[in-house]
Amino acid sequence: MTPAAESLLDKIENRTARIGIIGLGYVGLPLALVMCRAGFPVLGFDIDVNRVALLNAGQTGISHIPADAIAQALEQGRFEATVDFDRLGEPDAILICVPTPLTPQRDPDLSFMRLATSQIAAHLREGQMVVLESTTWPGTTLEVVKPMLEASGKEFFLAFSPEREDPGNAAFTTRDIPKVVGGDGVDALTLANALYAAAMQSTVPVSSPSVAEAVKLTENIFRSVNIALVNELKLIYGAMGIDIWEVIEAAKSKPFGYMPFYPGPGLGGHCIPIDPFYLSWKAREYDIATRFIELAGEINTAMPAHVVEVLALALDARFQRGLNGARILLLGVAYKRNVEDTRESASLRLMDIMEQRGAQVDYHDPHVPTIPVTREHKALAGRQSVTITAQTVASYDAVLVATDHADVDYATIASAMRLGVDTRNVFERLGTDTSRVIKA
Missing domain, CATH: 3.40.50.720 (NAD(P)-binding Rossmann-like Domain)
Structure with a gap:
């Protein structure tokens, strides 16, 4: 592993790595709470001022996510929500959980994902890890996200891990569902797998981000x-x-x-x-x-x-x-x-x-x-x-x-x-x- 990878892995294992999550909706918020419960400090980013204010007040706005879980994370000093994307340099790992809808012509609309990635690239620091969780076509992580981050000239680690949320399903919570992880290279896979393994019951490492992207599409197709x-x-x-x-x-x-x-x-x-x-x-x-x-x-x-x-x-x-x-x-x-x-x-x-x-x-x-x-x-x-x-x-x-x-x-x-x-x-x-x- 490179020195930067070893440093980040040490932070993950010691639970001192700060996790940034972009998008605090049905995917990002449960993920943030799981990371908090695993002992990581979490900084959540969202463009919705009202949602951020609600979360920082200890409320969720999502019925199947209990308010006391947010309140507990706040009291423990492990969670904070913000609309200030200039703070993207603070987290050690940034997880992208934004919508990827269709256009009226039923083509992929990656505008939210591209915006999030451009904001990360503008504040990227050496040794950060970026993981895309938003569902997308196979190749997006390497063909779209990677070039945008590479333009910063900084060293980073990149992975894809598809969200598998089922809102309202009490039998399978975020932590219970095995986490598929595909990294861009050995170091990226090792780091991303270590992060999710620290918070989830099990992980499923695969050979590349494209395979992980294809897994999510296969499930829903x-x-x-x-x-x-x-x-x-x-x-x-x-x-x-x-x-x-x-x-x-x-x-x-x-x-x-x-x-x-x-x-x-x-x-x-x-x-x-x-x-x-x-x-x-x-x-x-x-x-x-x-x-x-x-x-x-x-x-x-x-x-x-x-x-x-x-x-x-x-x-x-x-x-x-x-x-x-x-x-x-x-x-x-x-x-x-x-x-x-x-x-x-x-x-x-x-x-x-x-x-x-x-x-x-x-x-x-x-x-x-x-x-x-x-x-x-x-x-x-x-x-x-x-x-x-x-x-x-x-x-x-x-x-x-x-x-x-x-x-x-x-x-x-x-x-x-x-x-x-x-x-x-x-x-x-x-x-x-x-x-x-x-x-x-």
Whole structure:
């Protein structure tokens, strides 16, 4: 190892290395707390002034991350949040946890990552380690991040370690999930692996950053393709009068050769709707068509329109009316159950489609009292969740279940609703009245 690598390794082993984390959202904040619990001092960077103030006051703003964990880290002097990126020279290791969305043309948008990297390069000092955690196409770390840092003329160590967060999953926390690590050279891999091994239960070293980048894409493409498959089976079996949910429950009794995936109203979150397109985009450089991946994307993207059509047909069959002028109550605008995250949520697309067809749409979501500003659904920002009462539910022509939060009064809804369209099988799962329920 070089003297600089040996010095940093000694700091990591002694827990004196200061860790910088850029981006204190659903990925960066849990990672910061894990590093604090491992004994490292952490300096968190974020461009959101309000978020930084909230964190420095001992609050999180993210429901599944307890405020007392932040307060404890602050009291121990191990955590500080800042908007001052001039302090990027202070940490010994900097972990980049910023969004990597798609452009409107569905091409990779690396603008947040490039901005973070340029800020690091402007303040880089000798011997710092930089680790990219943001999901991206294979080659990004070496082809984009590395040249930007090399322009500083300083010695540094570079690695990629993909985030594997599953917000709201109590069974697998940040520390529990094995950490894949790929370094640019032996020293970088040794240092990055030592850092994560000090904080996580286990690490999975791989031969390069590109392999680590490919690991994350493979995981999410696997999920995207299988969700698309079960969504397509839902359409086929539905036409045959067969309940896909009953089929899945029976199929998963097989102890080998089958893994259950479940249909829904469309994909949401920052990973599955986006990550496959990163590989499709990169594959074009090699003149390779990603037909399987793109077909899965088409099927999943078409699900919101299918759900709205089922709703329209159900309204016509039950009340001899379509969507135009109908009052619809949408249950859940978060992209998954028991979280407040609305990124890429299919629910927002459902609201847009229904309103384009003339419906009046309200929503109830105990985790999202107000719809935040999003890039693709700006007109929905500021909408507020309605309160569930029997009288309120009965005032709507139909209730559409898009997200099956646990803390919703489904019994009251089932007894009071005139018509229910259920994309999550929640009414049957919970044993409530299904006499007025259509599955979609």
